[in-house]
Amino acid sequence: MAPVHDKQLTERGRRTRDNLLHAASVVFARQGFLDTKITDITTEAGTANGSFYNYFDSKEDIFRAAIAQVNGRMFEVAASRLPEGASPYERIEAATRRYVEGYKADAGMIMILEQVATFSPEFKAMRRETRTMFRARTERGIRRWQEAGVIDPNLPAQVAADALTSMVSNFCYMWLVFDEDYDTETVVITLSRMWAQALGLPVPD
């Protein structure tokens, strides 16, 4: 029987599907994608084994659904408008703060996504899309500021944007993977300062 993703679900069906989805997040975050068995999810959800396939096609499928919200939020962060009329540094700090806070909020699933992206083309592409969006915004900013003459004109904008993206995203990843004991505010300030200075933007104080 084909899964009922696209069918109209009854109230009861919707509830079961939600249970599974929530259970999947919990189990993925706890065990990683690879060590998660379908039965781990159904056990966590309190449903029968076979019920899984009433709603999802496979582990990839439920992961796709489970990551969707997280991905959406990351996407929003990457695409969100920054405060108009703020100074360049203020904009950098605002962007960094949003990123760091968003990362911490969804750290569990983001880390799983990093794992899955190492072997699944589909999720590698998803990973790339978010990164590209983030980088693109940064790159636009760099070009604008270079044209405005407020930052180092020698930096190739895309490479620089890529480097800054790596600095922030991978810092967060390593911070959480290796459980470094850093204070969030310190992190935000430090990353922001370094970001600005890396571009040759003078930073207040």
Next chain:
Amino acid sequence: MAPVHDKQLTERGRRTRDNLLHAASVVFARQGFLDTKITDITTEAGTANGSFYNYFDSKEDIFRAAIAQVNGRMFEVAASRLPEGASPYERIEAATRRYVEGYKADAGMIMILEQVATFSPEFKAMRRETRTMFRARTERGIRRWQEAGVIDPNLPAQVAADALTSMVSNFCYMWLVFDEDYDTETVVITLSRMWAQALGLPVPD
């Protein structure tokens, strides 16, 4: 029969072991760790299936052996002395160049290590060790320069070192994973400039 890791191997044995090790590198780089089956390795090496177990215990075991050299080189890069008497910026550029070149040379296996580190505690620890060594050297440099008054005194040294480590290592990873078309020299120069400026070190145009 227990694997012969520690036994004396004859010339023939050594050759077979080398074949397997080389085959493993090839197959890992081609298929990733997860999609590699033991038979893929033996087929690539042109040996019988059972021969594998004359030399290695498991896929993890041969991966450990295959990564050992790579890891050793990464470790050396992270630990290597930088040119004495050079200016701070020159030291940064030298370190970055070594890192980038080392990364590119072993890109295939390093990328597999990133994959394995997402689910294997052992290789996660290996990954961490190298990173820590790299960061520690950077951190020492930062403190020294801060004391010497040549860079921004406001940056917390460890966080800053971590951020720079992420910037460079993850830039290389993404560059190669996503196959970005960057020129190596441009990358080295850009990363070095940004590194220096991020710390508040003036860079000779």
Next chain:
Amino acid sequence: MAPVHDKQLTERGRRTRDNLLHAASVVFARQGFLDTKITDITTEAGTANGSFYNYFDSKEDIFRAAIAQVNGRMFEVAASRLPEGASPYERIEAATRRYVEGYKADAGMIMILEQVATFSPEFKAMRRETRTMFRARTERGIRRWQEAGVIDPNLPAQVAADALTSMVSNFCYMWLVFDEDYDTETVVITLSRMWAQALGLPVPD
């Protein structure tokens, strides 16, 4: 998926498990423990190979389950109360009769247990427990009769009880292993007579 030993089984599940258990008894008795492969059991049971692992962990596990009933019965025989108010000889004969009949009823599995006990500590211990219980009852009887002055007072009770246990249990084993053509009633009477006389108990012609 973990075996369902402890889960509630549906009627269907119970039936499949019973089929496997029964098939195991058949195959063990036919081929011995060592020559029995999991597939022999599933083939005999008419299930798919993988179904085995829905109910049992391993060959040892299903053997444990298959032997449990037999072992329980042997235990009961060894522990059962003998007729009150009967003469010593009558008690000996009753005990021997029960033992011999019990042995013959479960001969197939008992013989397999002897095999398994030669290499498995777990089943060696099981074997020992039953023997010890049997011997202990015999030993108590001997002491009582020695105190009552009706049997040879010179025999060390434990050694004697051990010897009688060996006489009866191993007689049955060899009888069935080597397929000797003995009449059961003759065996019971002969063993009982010898048992009694060995202890110095006069036997009614």
Next chain:
Amino acid sequence: MAPVHDKQLTERGRRTRDNLLHAASVVFARQGFLDTKITDITTEAGTANGSFYNYFDSKEDIFRAAIAQVNGRMFEVAASRLPEGASPYERIEAATRRYVEGYKADAGMIMILEQVATFSPEFKAMRRETRTMFRARTERGIRRWQEAGVIDPNLPAQVAADALTSMVSNFCYMWLVFDEDYDTETVVITLSRMWAQALGLPVPD
């Protein structure tokens, strides 16, 4: 290449074969037949793996050779003439003493033979042969004594002989398998007394 069992061995070859044979006894006694790998034997013997097949065809083959001496000794014990002119009880005690002492001397390999006899027709037959010889001698004695009117005439000679054989042989087996702390002299005397009395033979004191 066919094994050289039947070829004339050089001095060196004989030595290697002896080493293997001795090593096999050691390893079999230590690990049992089933848990012994060919490499365990060659390792113990200090020879190369392949050397094994220069002298023996298989694990069964070397076991056959290793058990041969033991079996020969058991056979001799079972067949040995008992002291002429001794009283029936003295003959029983002499036979028991020889048996118990022989058993203890070769206990290690005898126990392995019990294991192997549970699954190998060949060694089951060997086991039977020795037992039959032992029983036959006992049976002849019983018949003679019955004709002479010195023991219970009601016992069927073969069954009785079988029972006594079981009593003694299995007592020794269990004694050693379960490591009971019995004194050898006590065992010999007790078994002998019980043997004699079981047959209805009056025992001095």
Next chain:
DNA sequence: AATGAATGAGTCTTCATTCAT
């Protein structure tokens, strides 16, 4: 004769997915 490497048949076990109720 001795060596030790090479071989591959034989099993076990897992677990995503399907099926019948």
Next chain:
DNA sequence: AATGAATGAAGACTCATTCAT
């Protein structure tokens, strides 16, 4: 919709035996 049992393809691993030197 829900259930839980059934399925079998896939892979890992062992080790007796053979082979080449």
